[in-house]
Amino acid sequence: MRRLNAFFATITVPPILWQVIFFLVPLIFLVVMTFWSVQNYRLKPDFTFTNWQKVLAAGYFYDIYLRTFLYAAAATVITSIVAFPVSLFLGLNAGPRFRIVAIFLLICPFFTSYLVRTYSWQVIISDNGIINTMLGAVGIGQVAMLNTFVGTMIGYATFFLPLVILLQFASIAAIDRDLIQAAHNLRCGRLRTIFAVVVPSAKVGLTVGAAFAFILAFGDFVAPSLLGGGRSPTLSILIIDTVKSASDWPRASVVAMAMIVTMMGVIFAALTFAYRKPGETH
Amino acid sequence: MTSTPAIELRNISKIFNGTTAVSDVNLSISDGEFIAFIGPSGCGKTTTLRMIAGLEQPTAGEIASYGKRVDQLKPWERDTPLVWQNFALFPFMSVAENVAFGLKMMRLPEAEIKKRIAEWMERVGILQLRDRAISQLSGGQKQRVALARALVTQPRILLLDEPLGALDAHLRIKMQSELKTLQQETGITFIYVTHNQSEALAMANLVAVMNEGRIQQLGSPNQVYRAPSNRFVAQFVGMNNLIDGEVAAIDGEHCMIRAGSNSFSVPAANKPSPGDKVTFIISADLVAIESAEAPQRENQIAATFRGEEFIGSVVTMFFETEYGAEFKVQQQQRAVQKLGLKFGDRVNLSWTANDSFMLL
Ligand SMILES: Nc1ncnc2c1ncn2[C@@H]1O[C@H](COP(=O)(O)OP(=O)(O)OP(=O)(O)O)[C@@H](O)[C@H]1O
Ligand SMILES: [Mg+2]
DSSP: OHHHHHHHHHHHHHHHHHHIIIIIHHHHHHHHHTTOEEETTEEEOOOOSHHHHHHHHOHHHHHHHHHHHHHHHHHHHHHHHHHHHHHHIIIIISOHHHHHHHHHHHHGGGGSOHHHHHHHHHHHHSTTSHHHHHHHHTTOOOOOOTTSHHHHHHHHHHHHHHHHHHHHHHHHHTSOHHHHHHHHHTTOOHHHHIIIIIHHHTHHHHHHHHHHHHHHHHHOSHIIIIISTTSSOOHHHHHHHHHHHHOOHHHHHHHHHHHHHHHHHHHHHHHHHHTOOTTTTO | OOSSOSEEEEEEEEEETTEEEEEEEEEEEOTTOEEEEEOSTTSSHHHHHHHHHTSSOOSEEEEEETTEEOTTSOGGGSOOOEEOTTOOOOTTSBHHHHHHHHHHHTTOOHHHHHHHHHHHHHHTTOGGGTTOBGGGSOHHHHHHHHHHHHHTTOOSEEEEESTTTTSOHHHHHHHHHHHHHHHHHHOOEEEEEOSOHHHHHHHOSEEEEEETTEEEEEEOHHHHHHSOSSHHHHHHSSOEEEEEEEEEEEETTEEEEEETTEEEEEEOOSOOOTTOEEEEEEEGGGOEEEEOSOOOSTTEEEEEEEEEEEETTEEEEEEEETTEEEEEEEEEHHHHHHHTOOTTOEEEEEOOGGGOEEOO
16 A cells, blocks of 8 residues: 555656746745836836726736737637537547558647747738639639638637647547447437537547647737737737836736636536536536 | 338348448348347348448349348438347437437427337337437437437338347347337337347247258248257257267168267157268257166266356256256256256256257
8 A cells, every 4th residue: 555655756756846946936926026016127126006007007908908808719719610610520530540640640730839830820921922813813812811810810820729639639530439329319410419429539639639628728928929910919929018018027917827727717617517517418 | 011021132242342331141030020140140131231232332132121122222212210239310400309219310300209109219218318418318218219200200120130139138038028018019020139149039920040041941940949950050050969979770751870989869860771871969958867877768868067157047057968068958947956066967858859959
């Protein structure tokens, strides 16, 4: 028994230690810093509420917060919906060999930097980029994509669409095939089975995929600034501006805290939803 | 009852990339019948059932139900609900939602659905579990949910694939009689797959014994038990001893069969003639044990007691004879105790001529 405890200690302590050192300590430091002040572009340990008051009193903060939230929500819905048919095909219909190739191709994008991939999108979607050149050739006028909402969404998709597909696919592939056949056997047609059986069976994967999409979009700086043009700032852009222009680390920390609290709330809501037992709603 | 068969299989075969699972099966199942398919593992029972449900497409042949071809229909266009061996209940739904599933798919009005699921949950005794999650049910309770889910749509045919396989022995016996009663009360045609022969013999009106994708015998429980139509059925069903011999003489209703150092009188079947190689069987429960002397009469053989096995109050004793090491005799435990045999004891085994049976 003691040996077993020692075994569990050796496998559980390192990750806990890792979490404490690299997540909890910086987080505490972040919280502490929101009460510091800045003098002559220098950080000064302090205990003041001015940072919180200033940020929370600024109208632009709420605009930006709302925009960031809506962008992330839109990216979550769009990528989840775009990913689903692909995941469905890979999880239920594709043969084993096709599947392996597809998984490999979905992992490939992570080999190259997200920043590089985002820059390459600029070439494709800019006003005289590849797409608009082709549209022009068939007589359709320019469609603005770069530096718009569309550009931002393309950036988000570049960032995490493969990840969302992989998460959805993994839970769809794990569905008990008998359940699908049992539904067919009880007069449930193919399309209906997807909503009646596949979606609820894969709920955890679908929700975790959506949660990842939300969190990655909510905290992303690259897509809204490089493809969205940065003219409609998000919270990440706000943080960077606050630090760059005023070296105001404490106020940036307040914004960061708002982001962290939001993301934790979203994760908590997502996991509660994903693991709710049947019958508990009644 | 209608006179057109509930299910008709015409020259049905199923080949899975090279392996033949079902081979040229012809079968007509009347309305209201309780038919059981029995056979060893891999003989094609589940495949046959799944083809009736449309979950597997036959490689060749036709399936008709009440006079209409159904083999081209999609599974959801048929009316043959299946009770799965592993239950296949939807884990993300409550008990009541599981039972309601089929009715929802039929787009019945909400009030009608509520009424019907309450009726069936009551009937199979799970009404108080209606809001439970599937993961909070015992095996027997899951079984009942699976039954209610299939029966609530009021099908004319119910398919059951080893529905009691996952239950313990006590519960299995209890469920057997409940299922039998249910079938009799509803008059629904039950097509029941099991590899448990006592279950099949106890419940069904009609038994189909399958082996290697073919139906070996179709008959009443008594027929397949007492009058197996071939060697496979004789060995698979009941507890039979098989003896190979040669016809020595024919004497009216009986013929004399010579096998090894003994001769046996067996009711003649299929007009044998002297010199024919034949096999006859004697059921283990029809053999008497006598004290050892050299065999004097017909239907009497010398044997050595080698082992025994208890199932309830019935004992199966194994004897070594010149026909093999496992000649089986089945007796009540009380009778066996009176004999007081020890391993290695020598005895004579005998039986009445009319209890033995010649295979065709
Ligand atoms: N989907 C499949 N692909 C390939 N072979 C299959 C498939 N389903 C069944 N078989 C094969 O068909 C044969 C019959 O299988 P089936 O499941 O009908 O047997 P069974 O009589 O139900 O056996 P058990 O009592 O073990 O359930 C077996 O040899 C099996 O390996
Ligand atoms: Mg089977």
